[in-house]
Amino acid sequence: MTKAIDYFYTHISPWAYFGHQVFLDLAQQHGIEVRFRPVHLSGVFDASGGLPLARRHPVRQTYRLIELQRWREKRNLPLTIHPRHFPVDPTLADCCAIALAACGGPVAQFSALAFRAIWAEEGDLTDRDTVAGLLSKLDLDPLPILAEAEGETARRTYADNQALAIELGVIGSPCYVLEGEPFWGQDRLDLLADALASGRSPYRPV
Template sequence: MARHIDYYFSTPSPWTFMGHAPFMDLVRTYSLDVAFRPVALGPVFAETGGLPLPKRAPARQDYRLVELQRWRVKRNVELNIHPRFWPFDQTRADQTIIAALQAGLPVDALMRRIFAGVWQREENLADPATLAAIADEVGLPGSSLVLAAESEAAASAYDENRALAIAAGVFGAPSYVLDGEVFWGQDRLDLLADALASGRSPYRPIKAQ
């Protein structure tokens, strides 16, 4: 039976962008069953003690800028450190992905193209026409998906993703949850690969006695 992973991600996240392709490589290698769960990080941070980027200490903000440079080289990807349309309201982009999932459509190519739009192509992913054109480009029905993204069903699923993320112990994106064990960050993909290869039981927090 295929192993299941809950994949919590955020469309404005550079770490989600850089981790998506190698994660999908793992999906293919291990024939994983994946629940794609876009999630708004603001409410997750509020529930789990995280801070949005502008409220972090300057040293942390500076370190992030260095890490972005390191990882774009490590992953061999083009990445604009300061994209023109970032940050942006991610709701429509996230719910467009949800609408595709609810329609039974594949989302890998759509996600890759959305991430590229943010971090490589200087596109405004809050704009519905841009999203529709992107979906069309990857062979999906753009106009109908963007319309469905405004539905109560998409909004409800988006809210549910947030609740599921918090219940699972997720506090940032991307997070990959395997058998209840959270792997936070694209820099943990090697550890996720190790867990998949070994078939080990999930680790749990060991509380002090």
């Protein structure tokens, strides 16, 4: 039976951007199914004691800026430290990914474009035309996908993803959950790789 990883992320997370392709390559290397689960972090933070960026202590906000520069260099990815359209509500882009996943569409490629749009190209992911342009780059008709993203089914899945994230102990984006064991942060991908390579049983709280 093929193993699967639940991939919880939101497109306004620079850390998910840094880890996106590295994670996908790792999953492909090990023949792992990826279950894409875009999630709004508001309820996740409320349940886990996390804080949105603007409410964090200034020392933590400053340290984040240093880490962004380190990981930009480490991953060799373009990144605007202070993008024009951040923070914004990620619901439209996140739900487009949900709609694509539901129909077997190119969700991984869409998310890569969405990450790059906000973090490297000053794109506004709340703007319908901007998101439509990303879908068009994938040779997709954007109108039906946007309609699905704005519809009840995708929004219900978005809420379900949040509830599942809370149940599984997800505390931020990205989080990769393998057999119930969460790996929070793209800086834990080496540990996820070790777990996949060894085939060990998942760790549980003791």
